[in-house]
Structure formats: structure tokens, C-alpha cells
Amino acid sequence: MLIVHNIRLSRILRNTWQVDLIMIVSCTGAYLTRAFLIKHHFEIPAIIPAVLGTAIAFFIGFNNNQAYDRWWEARKIWGALVNDSRSWARSVITYISQNEISDEEFKTLKNRMVRRHIGFLYALKAKLRGAVDENYQQYMEEADLKEINQHSNVHNAILTLQSRELQQLNKDGMIDGFRFIELNHLLIRFSDEMGKAERIKNTVFPTTYNYFTKVFIWLFIVSLTLVVSHEAGLWSIFIGWLVGFVFVSTQINGMSLIDPFENNSSSVPLNQITRTIEINLLEMIGAEKIPAPVKPINDEYIL
Structure with a gap:
């Protein structure tokens, strides 16, 4: 169980660096795809990342609420003990x-x-x-x-x-x-x-919730990069990663509470x-x- 009010940057990077690399590669691939393959054929509608972002927010909110409920119930059980x-x-x-x-x-x-x-x-x-x-x-x-x-x-x-x-x-x-x-x-x-x-x-915890959340986040990052690359150019890679990082870090934070009895920093301190x-x-x-x-x-x- 964390006992500090501020989370160290090193800890955040340690937990997300692999996902960050995947997001950067995905955003780079999306940018190159638009620049060299579909730029002169059609434009990606902006409503696609907007709808995906809304769906992801619901999924992440549900997952995090359920994860915290499991963690809090476990903490109450051991408090009663x-x-x-x-x-x-x-x-x-x-x-x-x-x-x-x-x-x-x-x-x-x-x-x-x-x-x-x-x-x-x-x-x-x-x-x-x-x-x-x-x-x-x-x-x-x-x-x-x-x-x-x-x-x-x-x-x-x-x-x-x-x-x-x-x-x-x-x-x-x-x-x-x-x-x-x-x-x-x-x-x-x-x-x-x-x-x-x-x-x-x-x-x-139902694995489908976690699986589809990851898939939707990936689709969102790719579609967002495709849409903003028209105006932002190479900066769309950074923007796609930055927005994706918000969703990914929130999702990872919730999933760390799924099993409250694991021997890690987020679990109940047994x-x-x-x-x-x-x-x-x-x-x-x-x-x-x-x-x-x-x-x-x-x-x-x-x-």
C-alpha cells in the first residue's frame, strides 16, 4: 500500500515505459500511413476518435470502480480481523x-x-x-x-x-x-x-473488460493521430502519445487494484x-x- 502523497516520476515511468513505447510506435505508424498512403485519398472523420474516447472513458470508469470496490472490501475484511x-x-x-x-x-x-x-x-x-x-x-x-x-x-x-x-x-x-x-x-x-x-x-475479474479497454485505447490513439496529423504534422505523434498516456495510466492505476492480496505496492498491506x-x-x-x-x-x- 502506498504511504506517500506524491508519486515519484521514476515509478510512473517504471510502470508505463513499455506501453509508452508501443504508443509512440503506433502513433508514428499512423502518421506515416496518412502521410504516404491516404493523405491524397480521403480524410479521417474527427468523430471517430471522439466516439472512441467517450467509450473508453466509460470502460475505464467501470473497471476502476470495480477494482477499487474489491480493494476496499479486502481492506475492510482485514480491518475487521x-x-x-x-x-x-x-x-x-x-x-x-x-x-x-x-x-x-x-x-x-x-x-x-x-x-x-x-x-x-x-x-x-x-x-x-x-x-x-x-x-x-x-x-x-x-x-x-x-x-x-x-x-x-x-x-x-x-x-x-x-x-x-x-x-x-x-x-x-x-x-x-x-x-x-x-x-x-x-x-x-x-x-x-x-x-x-x-x-x-x-x-x-472478467478479462474481457480489460482486453477490450486496451483494444479501444489503441484504436483511439491511432485514429486521433490520423485526424490531428492534418494540422499538427509531426507533432501529432506527440499529441497522440500524450492523450493516450492519460487513458493508459488511468487504466493501469485501476488494474493494479484488481487483486488486492497480491504482494505489490498497491495491494492491501497484509x-x-x-x-x-x-x-x-x-x-x-x-x-x-x-x-x-x-x-x-x-x-x-x-x-
Whole structure:
């Protein structure tokens, strides 16, 4: 996620230089075609680029709106995970009664349930980013790892372990019915938020929208160059590129938000969010080793 208000020129060029070259070549080809092939035969009607420009504006506007909706929904999901994770740790620490177990066993029990949740978050993050991230293993006990390794959906298996232990605590009288309902409700919320994130990840944005937008932009640039070359001459190449750059950069900006869980500068900062929850929860259980916050990359964005 970008954390600066001004975008560096180098970043813009890095993201668009290939498209810029294609546009310049297309504009040059359009200018030469008119100058040497069709100049003395007919004129390109100015209404063609005008109509194409209007159509492209609608396409780009739709694409960008849908892309931002996906990104914002993903951000709200992980914002809810932050709040619910803190509530889970707070409830585990305060709601469970010690009964007849020793102080050490009681502390181990609470630590296990809180640390297991941190493992859930890291497993979910790895799944959403399609990466092999085994950080969750350091927060799981050996018996838990042996069981969840039999499942393809690790984060869902971790929630099952939490639910099973919660049920056992209720059976042993360490939490009453009301507190059991509250803790179980948090597990349900984790499952809902997990499912919403998976829905975004597994739902592919219709490729036809992106494809036809690119085609229309290319046709627009070529037709605009053909039309303005009559008055502007060689400058029509620059004008075609400049107007095309506006459309292309806007379209690229929107498409960068299509998959909000990708590991890039425009995505939801899962590393930062997960680390923030990890720090908060470890501090709540009094852990000795607390990891450092995730730092921005080049003071420009954070992952």
C-alpha cells in the first residue's frame, strides 16, 4: 500500500515505459500511413476518435470502480480481523477461569489459544498471496501441526482446533454458557472474514473488460493521430502519445487494484496488518520476544 502523497516520476515511468513505447510506435505508424498512403485519398472523420474516447472513458470508469470496490472490501475484511483478533485475545485472557489447574497450566492454556490465532492469520495470509509462508508453524504445538498438515486448508483447520478446545473448556466448566457464546461468536466471525477474503481471491475479474479497454485505447490513439496529423504534422505523434498516456495510466492505476492480496505496492498491506496483530497479541499475553513492526520500502509503500 502506498504511504506517500506524491508519486515519484521514476515509478510512473517504471510502470508505463513499455506501453509508452508501443504508443509512440503506433502513433508514428499512423502518421506515416496518412502521410504516404491516404493523405491524397480521403480524410479521417474527427468523430471517430471522439466516439472512441467517450467509450473508453466509460470502460475505464467501470473497471476502476470495480477494482477499487474489491480493494476496499479486502481492506475492510482485514480491518475487521484486526479488531476481532484483539477481542479474541482479550476474551481468552479474561473469560477463562482457572478452576483446579495449576498457574503454569493456566498460563500455557491461554498462551496456546492466543498464539494459535496468530498462526491462523499467517496461514490465511499465505493462502491469499499464494505463497509458501511457514511462519504459522512457530505458533503451533507439535500435536496441532500434525493434525492440520492433513488438511489442504490450514487456516480453516486451525479454527477447528480453536473450536474444539473451546468446547472442552465449556465441558470442564472453565467458561460459562454466556462466555462460550461470545468466544464462539468470534470464531464464527473469523470464519466469515476468511470466507470473504477467499471469495475475492478466487473470483477472477472478467478479462474481457480489460482486453477490450486496451483494444479501444489503441484504436483511439491511432485514429486521433490520423485526424490531428492534418494540422499538427509531426507533432501529432506527440499529441497522440500524450492523450493516450492519460487513458493508459488511468487504466493501469485501476488494474493494479484488481487483486488486492497480491504482494505489490498497491495491494492491501497484509505483512503490516498481520505483524501489527502479532505484536498486539504477544504483548497482551506478556511474551518476551516481540517482533519489530514492518518497515516501509523506500519510504514509499508497505507490504
